[in-house]
Amino acid sequence: MDEFERIAKLYAPLAAGFEGALGLKDDAAVISMAPGEDLVVTADALVAEVHFLPEDAPGLIARKALRCNLSDLAAKGATPFAYLQTTALPREWGDDWLGEYAAGLALDQREFGVHLIGGDSTETPGPATISITAFGRVAQSTAIRRAGAGVGDRVFVSGTLGDAALGLMAIYGRIAGLMAPDRAFLVDRYRLPQPRVSLGPRLVGIARSAVDVSDGAVADLGHVCEVSGVGAVLDFGRVPLSAAAAAALGRSADLLAPILTGGDDYEILFTAPPACAGAIAAIAQEIGIPITEIGYIIEGHGVQVRDGAGRIVELARTGYRHFRG
Numbered sequence: 001m002d003e004f005e006r007i008a009k010l011y012a013p014l015a016a017g018f019e020g021a022l023g024l025k026d027d028a029a030v031i032s033m034a035p036g037e038d039l040v041v042t043a044d045a046l047v048a049e050v051h052f053l054p055e056d057a058p059g060l061i062a063r064k065a066l067r068c069n070l071s072d073l074a075a076k077g078a079t080p081f082a083y084l085q086t087t088a089l090p091r092e093w094g095d096d097w098l099g100e101y102a103a104g105l106a107l108d109q110r111e112f113g114v115h116l117i118g119g120d121s122t123e124t125p126g127p128a129t130i131s132i133t134a135f136g137r138v139a140q141s142t143a144i145r146r147a148g149a150g151v152g153d154r155v156f157v158s159g160t161l162g163d164a165a166l167g168l169m170a171i172y173g174r175i176a177g178l179m180a181p182d183r184a185f186l187v188d189r190y191r192l193p194q195p196r197v198s199l200g201p202r203l204v205g206i207a208r209s210a211v212d213v214s215d216g217a218v219a220d221l222g223h224v225c226e227v228s229g230v231g232a233v234l235d236f237g238r239v240p241l242s243a244a245a246a247a248a249l250g251r252s253a254d255l256l257a258p259i260l261t262g263g264d265d266y267e268i269l270f271t272a273p274p275a276c277a278g279a280i281a282a283i284a285q286e287i288g289i290p291i292t293e294i295g296y297i298i299e300g301h302g303v304q305v306r307d308g309a310g311r312i313v314e315l316a317r318t319g320y321r322h323f324r325g
């Protein structure tokens with residue numbers, strides 16, 4: 001297929017239903033915003049050999065690329081509705097690869113209610129690169145920022161932490177004694193993150209700051225502290241773990257560091273005043289996603305990790321952006 005055939009066959013169907021996409025037949029898309037709404041925008045690029053392997057399933061690559069962006073919008077309290085994508089792919093990847101890739105996007109478009117509204121595609125002699133820019137809506141001036149944490153806030157996180165980091169280690173055979181179902185669970189958490197799009201918008205008016213966990217819980221909480229001008233205590237005894245992660249940690253205490261500093265969980269970590277605890281518990285119940293209090297904001301700077309007995313835990317690394325090998 002040439003570029004125009006690809007657009008017509010693979011991508012135009014992904015734009016159907018979003019009028020401003022103009023059927024992907026124009027130079028640009030048009031986004032209408034209602035009065036009193038803000039547009040929230042984010043972009044993420046994935047590079048082969050850095051963020052994914054060329055032999056990974058194309059549909060999973062597509063979905064992970066989209067989901068990383070949706071997670072960023074969720075952390076702002078925004079509801080996603082559209083995205084642009086630009087791909088630079090090796091010529092030999094061909095139509096079958098692209099067909100599976102587009103099918104992955106179609107699946108997630110249905111799941112998350114978003115549409116492709118434009119972009120570009122080129123060939124490259126270098127590593128494949130996929131860049132997605134996503135758009136969300138939020139009521140004017142209500143988007144949740146990183147720079148809002150206040151002393152006395154409690155720190156909360158959705159879901160469970162560390163699964164993706166352990167999943168990546170499992171792929172490389174670096175965790176001993178994993179049962180097959182636990183391994184499958186952890187690897188899936190790495191390969192196909194669950195952006196918390198149902199949670200983000202419900203935190204508007206409750207969370208004073210928020211971030212999605214992509215660099216690791218300690219690093220991402222550290223980002224919030226830095227821009228908010230505060231410090232934090234993270235109580236490891238309260239960190240929510242999946243059964244698979246808890247079993248792995250039970251066999252090897254060394255996994256504490258990757259659980260707290262590994263990336264790619266795509267949970268939402270946020271701070272809120274203690275008085276909001278009841279409202280947060282009600283949200284967790286409503287959306288069926290656990291939300292756990294894991295620490296609190298203090299004066300100062302940096303993140304202290306403490307164990308269940310209150311002793312400070314030293315971690316070798318406080319986070320790494322994207323890791324492989």
Ligand SMILES: [Mg+2]
Pocket residue numbers: 071072075211212213214
């Ligand atoms: Mg983020």
